[in-house]
Amino acid sequence: MATETQEAVGEGLADATGVAAHQAGEAAGMPQLDLSTFPNQIFWLVVSLIVIYLVLSRVALPRIGAILAERAGTITNDIAAAEDLKARAADAEAAYDKALADARSEAQRIAGEARADIQADLDAAIAQADADIAERTAESEKAIAEIRAGALEAVNTVARDTASELVAALGGTPDADAIGAAVDTRIKG
Amino acid sequence: MATEAHGAEQGGGLSFHPMDQFIVKPLFGDGPIAWYTPTNVTLWMALTILAVIALLVLSTSRRAIVPSRGQSIAEMAYGFVYKMVEDVTGKDGIKYFPYIMTLFMFIVCANFLGLLPASFTTTSHIAVTAVMGFGVFFAVTILGFIKNGTKFLGLFWVSSAPLALRPVLAIIELISYFVRPVSHSIRLAGNMMAGHAVLKVFAGFAQVTAIAPIAVLGVTAIYGLEVLVAFIQAYVFTILTCVYLRDALHPAH
Numbered sequence: 001m002a003t004e005t006q007e008a009v010g011e012g013l014a015d016a017t018g019v020a021a022h023q024a025g026e027a028a029g030m031p032q033l034d035l036s037t038f039p040n041q042i043f044w045l046v047v048s049l050i051v052i053y054l055v056l057s058r059v060a061l062p063r064i065g066a067i068l069a070e071r072a073g074t075i076t077n078d079i080a081a082a083e084d085l086k087a088r089a090a091d092a093e094a095a096y097d098k099a100l101a102d103a104r105s106e107a108q109r110i111a112g113e114a115r116a117d118i119q120a121d122l123d124a125a126i127a128q129a130d131a132d133i134a135e136r137t138a139e140s141e142k143a144i145a146e147i148r149a150g151a152l153e154a155v156n157t158v159a160r161d162t163a164s165e166l167v168a169a170l171g172g173t174p175d176a177d178a179i180g181a182a183v184d185t186r187i188k189g
Numbered sequence: 190m191a192t193e194a195h196g197a198e199q200g201g202g203l204s205f206h207p208m209d210q211f212i213v214k215p216l217f218g219d220g221p222i223a224w225y226t227p228t229n230v231t232l233w234m235a236l237t238i239l240a241v242i243a244l245l246v247l248s249t250s251r252r253a254i255v256p257s258r259g260q261s262i263a264e265m266a267y268g269f270v271y272k273m274v275e276d277v278t279g280k281d282g283i284k285y286f287p288y289i290m291t292l293f294m295f296i297v298c299a300n301f302l303g304l305l306p307a308s309f310t311t312t313s314h315i316a317v318t319a320v321m322g323f324g325v326f327f328a329v330t331i332l333g334f335i336k337n338g339t340k341f342l343g344l345f346w347v348s349s350a351p352l353a354l355r356p357v358l359a360i361i362e363l364i365s366y367f368v369r370p371v372s373h374s375i376r377l378a379g380n381m382m383a384g385h386a387v388l389k390v391f392a393g394f395a396q397v398t399a400i401a402p403i404a405v406l407g408v409t410a411i412y413g414l415e416v417l418v419a420f421i422q423a424y425v426f427t428i429l430t431c432v433y434l435r436d437a438l439h440p441a442h
Contacts (some may be wrong), residue, residue, distance in 0.1 A: 030208060032382060037213040039224035041316040048234040049321075052241050052295050057287040060245035064267045067252050067260070074254055184428045 152187075159183045190202045204396075207389035211313055211382065230317075233302060237311065242297040266294070270427065277431035281438055288328075289434075292321060293427040300381060300419035304412070312422075313381035315374065322374030325430050333437035344440040373429055378421045384415040 031037070160183050164174040244266065248259030256264060259272045270293050274286045296312055303310025311317050334340040345362040347355055388411050394404035 013426050031211040031213060031217075032378065033311070034213070037222050037228075040213065040222050040226055040228055041230050041311075041314055042320050043224045044228070044231045044234050045311070046315050048238055049295060050290060051238050053287065053291040055238070055242055055246060056291055056294065060242075060249070060263070061267070061287055061290060063249050063252065064245065064263055067249060067254075067256075068264060070252075070266070071254055153202040 156183060156187060159187065205390060205393040207393070208391060210385060211311065213314075230311055230314075233299070233309045233311050235300045236302055237295060240302060241294045244298070245294065266297075274431055275429055277428060278435045278438065282431065282434055285434060288432055289370040289427060292325075292430060293423055296321075296377065296426055297420060297423035299414075300423055301379065303385065304419055306414060310381050313378055313385060315378045318374035318378040319370070320374075321426075322370040322377075324382055325373065325433060326370035329430075329433045329437040332434075333440060336438060337440055341437070341440045344436055348441075369429075369433065373426065377422050377426050381420055384411065384418055387411055388415065 097180065160176075160179055163179045163183060164176070167174040213222060213228050213230055215222060216229060216232055220226070222228060226352050244259070245263045248257070248263045251257065251259060251260070267290070270290045271283075271286060274282050274289055278285070299310065299312045301313065302308055333344070337343075345359045345366070347358045347362065388408060391404050391407040391411060395401045395408070397404075
């Protein structure tokens with residue numbers, strides 16, 4: 001738009017102002033090769049580059065570098081902490097296993113002791129009982145022997161009495177010695 | 190002559206002014222352009238600075254361990270250029286990282302701002318890119334002599350080549366060395382200018398109803414390409430800077 005108006009001015013007035021003619025000529029060729037704008041572009045470029053360099057080197061790059069380093073540090077620390085926790089968990093598991101094994105062997109030991117105690121008690125009780133039984137048996141045998149002796153005596157007495165009575169009843173005179181000898185003979189078989 | 194050319198174009202019913210977008214104009218009034226005059230160059234370079242600050246400073250102000258979107262972009266840009274410097278130049282090139290980052294951020298922001306409609310692309314001007322290109326060239330050459338003394342000339346003396354070939358190669362190497370800043374700067378300015386001019390030409394064709402759909406499609410396609418070019422040219426400029434810097438630090442082939 002601007003160039004068109006300048007162009008019109010250029011066409012209308014043969015002696016256009018220097019600026020207008022200059023602009024029109026510029027529009028036709030390559031503006032890149034218009035040397036008159038070079039100092040301006042170079043000046044502002046240098047200013048821009050310096051500003052960007054200062055911003056980057058003073059603020060942006062140290063900050064981003066710090067962020068990246070901090071992140072790397074955090075990740076490394078987290079991994080180390082995780083390793084540490086893992087090792088601790090393994091330790092805890094080992095301790096648990098050890099405690100379990102200890103408890104099991106202790107229990108086995110206690111059970112064995114108890115079994116031995118009970119066995120000893122049992123043995124003592126059995127021995128006592130055996131002794132009691134033997135004593136009672138002896139007593140019983142003695143009683144039986146007494147009873148048996150008593151019975152033989154009684155048989156002997158009854159046999160003598162009976163024999164004396166029989167002799168008296170048959171009209172004889174019982175002779176105690178003869179009857180005793182006969183009874184003894186018969187009882188012995 | 191110029192006015193005649195314009196008249197002929199307008200007579201044809203089409204008005205193409207693909208180069209008008211590159212004209213440097215004063216921001217206030219209509220005067221001659223002195224070196225200090227605030228022009229559209231000033232405006233768009235200031236916007237570039239603001240873009241750089243917004244990208245790298247404002248977005249990282251929270252210094253979050255878990256980054257926000259903006260902070261991620263800043264970190265990616267940092268990591269991208271840092272890794273480039275480290276990989277291409279080597280560990281001893283890291284101390285020049287802020288300078289290279291400055292160049293990269295300026296070029297990439299200026300390129301992308303230039304893609305806004307009705308904007309002015311500062312990097313499409315050879316004056317701008319040549320200052321950067323020659324700046325890199327002189328900085329690298331002076332640095333090479335400071336760091337390596339006369340051994341820096343070993344860059345031109347290809348010791349792995351047969352002795353008879355070495356003088357010839359030295360001349361070729363010397364020429365290629367001095368062409369570096371020219372190609373370095375013209376590559377960027379040329380790419381930016383050509384892309385924007387082609388966009389304008391396609392936009393001009395959109396004035397004709399019959400081919401307008403094709404022209405609009407063309408504008409869209411070229412714009413997509415230009416987005417790519419805007420980044421790639423910034424990348425290329427930066428990585429070549431790193432390569433030249435490596436040559437200065439380690440001149441032996």
